[in-house]
Amino acid sequence: MTLLLQALINGLMTGTxxxxxxxxxxxxxxxxxxxxxxxxSYATIGAFAAWWANAxxxxxxxxxxxxxxxxxxxxxxxxxxxxLKRLRGNGALIVAxxxxxxxxxxxxxxxxIFGNDMKGYDLPLLRDIRFGELRIGPQQLQSLALAVAIxxxxxxxxxxxxxxxxxxxxxxxxxxxxxxxxxxxxxxIVTVFLGAGLTxxxxxxxxxxxxxxxxxxxxxxxxxxxxxxxxxxxxxPGAVVGALALGIAEELALxxxxxxxxxxxxxxxxxIMLTFRPRGILGERAA
Numbered sequence: 001m002t003l004l005l006q007a008l009i010n011g012l013m014t015g016t017x018x019x020x021x022x023x024x025x026x027x028x029x030x031x032x033x034x035x036x037x038x039x040x041s042y043a044t045i046g047a048f049a050a051w052w053a054n055a056x057x058x059x060x061x062x063x064x065x066x067x068x069x070x071x072x073x074x075x076x077x078x079x080x081x082x083x084l085k086r087l088r089g090n091g092a093l094i095v096a097x098x099x100x101x102x103x104x105x106x107x108x109x110x111x112x113i114f115g116n117d118m119k120g121y122d123l124p125l126l127r128d129i130r131f132g133e134l135r136i137g138p139q140q141l142q143s144l145a146l147a148v149a150i151x152x153x154x155x156x157x158x159x160x161x162x163x164x165x166x167x168x169x170x171x172x173x174x175x176x177x178x179x180x181x182x183x184x185x186x187x188x189i190v191t192v193f194l195g196a197g198l199t200x201x202x203x204x205x206x207x208x209x210x211x212x213x214x215x216x217x218x219x220x221x222x223x224x225x226x227x228x229x230x231x232x233x234x235x236x237p238g239a240v241v242g243a244l245a246l247g248i249a250e251e252l253a254l255x256x257x258x259x260x261x262x263x264x265x266x267x268x269x270x271x272i273m274l275t276f277r278p279r280g281i282l283g284e285r286a287a
Contacts, residue, residue, distance in 0.1 A: 002133045003255060004255070006133075006134055007248075007252050007254065007255055008252075009136060010251045011251035012244065012247065013140050013144055013247070014247035014251060015245070015247025015248060016143075016148065017147055018224060018227050018246065019151060019243035020147050020201055021039060021224045022227040023195075024039060024042075024198035025195065025225065026236055026239040027191055027198070028191060029233050029234050030167075030171040030191075030236070031167060031170050032095075032192070034088070034099075035099070036095075036096070036195070037100045037225075038103040039196070039221070040103050040107070040218045041110070042072050042075070042076055042196045042203070042217065043200060043216060043217030044107060044110050044212070044215070044216045044217035045068075045072050046199065046200020046201055046204050047068070047203035047216050047217070048113075048119075048212060049064075049068040049071040050067065050121070050207070051064075051121055055119070061123070065204050065205075068200045070197065072199065072200025073194065073196050074193070075106075076195065079102055080188075080192045083098065083102050084102065107214055110214045116213065118213045119211060119213070120212075121207065123208070137209070139209060140209060143205045143208050143209060150201060151240060155236070155237075157194075163187070166187050167190065170184050199217075202220075202224075203216055223246060224243075225270075226270050227239055227246045229273055230273050230280055231243070231281050231282055238282035241282060242280065242281060245281075246265070250262050
């Protein structure tokens with residue numbers, strides 16, 4: 001029972017961290033209608049931007065996360081406008097393939113600048129919090145709180161702000177949104193900035209719990225994509241639900257199978273969901 005409870009706690013923590021980049025991925029898909037696999041490099045760039053602000057400049061974690069959001073958002077917009085925008089007319093598949101190539105380019109730029117060595121954030125060493133035989137790391141709790149706050153801010157932005165409502169309108173029907181005076185091209189830029197920025201923040205939160213290297217984003221790409229598919233591509237609440245479900249499933253799987261097979265859970269989840277519910281848990285329309 002203790003092992004099961006510990007796995008559920010770890011799964012909740014993992015799922016919450018995955019949810020942040022999954023929201024970014026789903027937001028971009030909802031408005032631009034293609035899967036942007038460059039989010040792996042965005043997560044890595046965000047992780048290294050925060051590391052530079054924290055370990056080199058000496059800034060606390062929260063300001064470092066803000067810097068990571070801004071840096072990654074700007075890079076995401078620059079990459080979209082220079083490399084991917086002109087390909088949208090060729091279909092979602094072409095743009096998705098181009099995003100994979102873009103991901104490799106950005107990943108190797110990070111490798112060239114920062115090297116291949118693992119790096120860690122400048123954080124105090126704290127003892128785990130124990131509840132009987134259950135253990136929770138203080139850094140995990142801090143990352144969990146930050147992730148929840150970021151997700152809440154994103155939901156409030158989408159629901160109550162002018163740009164948030166415009167994003168939802170463009171995602172539902174870009175032609176109708178255009179008739180109402182909304183510029184889909186402008187909304188696309190805002191969406192890419194937010195989506196890339198959130199993905200960068202997700203990379204920071206994941207790196208805070210372990211360490212970072214140029215493959216940080218690549219390692220979580222499948223989990224982020226699987227979470228978005230599970231919840232329903234283009235659904236922001238679905239991305240959160242899918243991430244939590246996947247995080248818990250991956251941790252529970254470790255009870256039965258070796259850790260080397262953990263990534264297979266993501267593939268199995270995608271296959272099952274596409275077979276029985278192609279639109280995902282909360283998806284309103286087919287991808």
